[in-house]
Amino acid sequence: MSKHVPNKKNQNKKSAPKEITFKPGLTVADFAEQAKKPVGDVIKKLMFLKVMANKNQVLDRDNAELLAMEYNMELKDEVVTDVTRFDEMDEEDKPEDLVSRPPVVTIMGHVDHGKTTLLDTIRHSRVVSTEAGGITQHIGAYQVEKNDKKITFIDTPGHAAFTEMRARGARITDIVILVVAADDGVMPQTREAVDHAKASKCDIIVAVNKMDVPGANPDRVKQQLADLGLLSEEWGGDIPFVHILALKNEGIDELLETIQVVAELQELKANPKRLASGSVIEARLDKGRGPVATILVDNGTLRVQDFFAVGSTYGKVRAMNNDLGKQIKEAYPGQAVEIIGLDDVPQAGDPFKVFEDEKVVKDIASERQDRAFNKEHSQKETMSLEDFFNQATGDTKKMNLIIKADVQGSIEAFRGSIGKIDVEGAEIEIVGSGVGAVTDGDILLAEASNAIIIGFGVGVPGSVRALGKEKGVEIRTYRVIYEALDDIEAAMKGMLDPVFEEQVIGEAQVRETYSVSKVGTIAGCMVTNGIVKRNAIAKIVRNGKIIFEGKIGSLKRFKDDVKEVRQGFECGITIENYNDIKEGDIIEVSTMKEV
Numbered sequence: 001m002s003k004h005v006p007n008k009k010n011q012n013k014k015s016a017p018k019e020i021t022f023k024p025g026l027t028v029a030d031f032a033e034q035a036k037k038p039v040g041d042v043i044k045k046l047m048f049l050k051v052m053a054n055k056n057q058v059l060d061r062d063n064a065e066l067l068a069m070e071y072n073m074e075l076k077d078e079v080v081t082d083v084t085r086f087d088e089m090d091e092e093d094k095p096e097d098l099v100s101r102p103p104v105v106t107i108m109g110h111v112d113h114g115k116t117t118l119l120d121t122i123r124h125s126r127v128v129s130t131e132a133g134g135i136t137q138h139i140g141a142y143q144v145e146k147n148d149k150k151i152t153f154i155d156t157p158g159h160a161a162f163t164e165m166r167a168r169g170a171r172i173t174d175i176v177i178l179v180v181a182a183d184d185g186v187m188p189q190t191r192e193a194v195d196h197a198k199a200s201k202c203d204i205i206v207a208v209n210k211m212d213v214p215g216a217n218p219d220r221v222k223q224q225l226a227d228l229g230l231l232s233e234e235w236g237g238d239i240p241f242v243h244i245l246a247l248k249n250e251g252i253d254e255l256l257e258t259i260q261v262v263a264e265l266q267e268l269k270a271n272p273k274r275l276a277s278g279s280v281i282e283a284r285l286d287k288g289r290g291p292v293a294t295i296l297v298d299n300g301t302l303r304v305q306d307f308f309a310v311g312s313t314y315g316k317v318r319a320m321n322n323d324l325g326k327q328i329k330e331a332y333p334g335q336a337v338e339i340i341g342l343d344d345v346p347q348a349g350d351p352f353k354v355f356e357d358e359k360v361v362k363d364i365a366s367e368r369q370d371r372a373f374n375k376e377h378s379q380k381e382t383m384s385l386e387d388f389f390n391q392a393t394g395d396t397k398k399m400n401l402i403i404k405a406d407v408q409g410s411i412e413a414f415r416g417s418i419g420k421i422d423v424e425g426a427e428i429e430i431v432g433s434g435v436g437a438v439t440d441g442d443i444l445l446a447e448a449s450n451a452i453i454i455g456f457g458v459g460v461p462g463s464v465r466a467l468g469k470e471k472g473v474e475i476r477t478y479r480v481i482y483e484a485l486d487d488i489e490a491a492m493k494g495m496l497d498p499v500f501e502e503q504v505i506g507e508a509q510v511r512e513t514y515s516v517s518k519v520g521t522i523a524g525c526m527v528t529n530g531i532v533k534r535n536a537i538a539k540i541v542r543n544g545k546i547i548f549e550g551k552i553g554s555l556k557r558f559k560d561d562v563k564e565v566r567q568g569f570e571c572g573i574t575i576e577n578y579n580d581i582k583e584g585d586i587i588e589v590s591t592m593k594e595v
């Protein structure tokens with residue numbers, strides 16, 4: 001490796017990097033390499049932070065962050081393109097078109113800690129009221145204004161909705177407010193909320209509520225959250241803590257200001273000049289008006305009369321209402337609006353996108369309605385230990401785990417041992433852990449994070465097992481740690497004797513062809529079903545007959561080579577050793593998959 005070139009090494013010594021890029025699975029050794037520090041030095045620093053680790057141990061984000069701080073470096077998250085969202089597959093926005101957009105905030109926390117009260121208090125005292133006495137309507141989200149800047153609140157407290165949406169690929173929240181009652185402290189759902197918020201990489205603000213109740217002990221809350229890795233700013237961490245009295249409307253201004261400070265740092269930008277894209281927050285069938293959905297506009301401007309695809313349905317915006325029940329003609333990034341004009345009722349979390357052409361939205365919708373495909377697709381999204389080795393994404397295979405145990409000691413022991421499993425090209429991340437039986441919340445987190453649940457000496461209630469089955473989440477229980485470790489290691493090494501079978505993963509329709517010297521024929525395609533992947537098997541279907549079978553050579557979105565392109569997007573495809581491709585051909589794409 002180039003780091004052994006002597007003169008380079010000297011240069012490196014002089015210019016220690018300012019940043020460390022964090023990605024799940026980052027090990028102590030990876031950290032040392034990026035930081036250009038000896039591994040032993042990093043291990044020592046970790047010991048100082050009370051973390052016992054060897055060089056192959058995977059660092060969680062918090063420890064990596066603390067470690068980076070020790071070295072005066074900044075920890076940055078690796079930027080990952082989320083291909084399940086329409087907007088990120090689109091053309092890039094020009095920097096001059098980008099303007100700031102309001103942050104989108106979700107409130108989470110344990111039951112009875114005051115989430116609903118907080119949402120109501122904020123709404124009643126501060127909703128942007130354009131008309132005197134504007135009455136707020138429940139549409140699933142509302143906007144408030146503070147210092148002439150807007151904040152959008154998702155109006156469904158609790159993490160079930162949040163996680164359901166995330167499981168469907170929607171990443172709509174920028175900031176999570178974690179409400180903790182000062183008298184009650186950290187409770188099971190507080191812990192779950194922390195896991196969810198961390199897994200979604202949202203910034204967290206802690207609102208310590210019920211400061212008026214006898215027995216209120218905000219310092220205890222601070223300590224308990226520090227134990228979960230949320231270190232308050234006062235204690236040298238980066239989590240803002242705000243003391244509030246949700247019921248009496250106290251501390252709310254400070255909370256809103258804190259949200260704005262955090263949002264400022266996130267530099268949230270959007271381009272109001274483009275066609276709108278976003279996600280469904282709520283949807284229902286209204287007796288009088290037909291299907292109604294609340295859309296959170298993520299980018300672009302949504303207008304009455306726009307054609308859109310949403311989930312597996314489509315429509316044309318016939319009318320829009322804002323959170324004050326007022327009819328509006330345009331909605332901007334960060335704003336939630338209730339729309340009518342849908343063909344069918346979509347699901348919360350479904351992606352939404354406007355297209356210029358009505359035909360395109362209908363095409364996308366009809367392909368998505370292919371139930372068989374959807375079913376197969378949803379099965380593919382969740383993971384089991386057996387199919388771990390067959391992940392087709394990227395070079396490094398990743399296993400996310402949620403650990404439940406009867407005692408904290410088992411969790412720690414497992415964490416320690418898992419770090420010793422060293423299989424090249426495979427990495428493990430523990431996305432959640434806790435003491436006690438497996439819960440519905442664990443299933444939702446596992447679904448959203450594509451994780452496997454491992455239990456030690458804990459039960460799985462029947463209803464939870466049923467939910468796991470429904471969501472396709474694998475739950476494995478063990479009595480002893482080493483048995484779990486053996487299974488995991490075997491799965492990582494791909495020793496579970498896979499049997500392969502060809503499986504269709506998508507279809508693309510050839511809309512145009514271009515002939516380029518040296519390259520051959522490039523087919524301009526629309527992916528009409530599933531997903532197209534580079535190096536996958538391609539069958540050219542003409543008039544219902546397979547006329548050629550080969551491999552996808554190159555796959556491009558605009559000018560860029562990409563690994564995969566999903567349904568509803570255009571792409572350029574070349575087929576290895578085949579140039580006779582014609583407009584109207586269907587390219588059927590398949591891969592070898594374990595059965």
Ligand code: GDP
Pocket residue numbers: 109110111112113114115116117118157209210211212213244245246247248
């Ligand atoms: P949620 O389950 O988290 O949505 O909690 P709620 O908002 O329903 O609140 C639970 C209870 O706590 C209700 O009876 C509220 O009136 C009460 N509550 C909320 N905020 C405060 C507060 O600041 N002080 C006191 N004393 N009670 C509060």
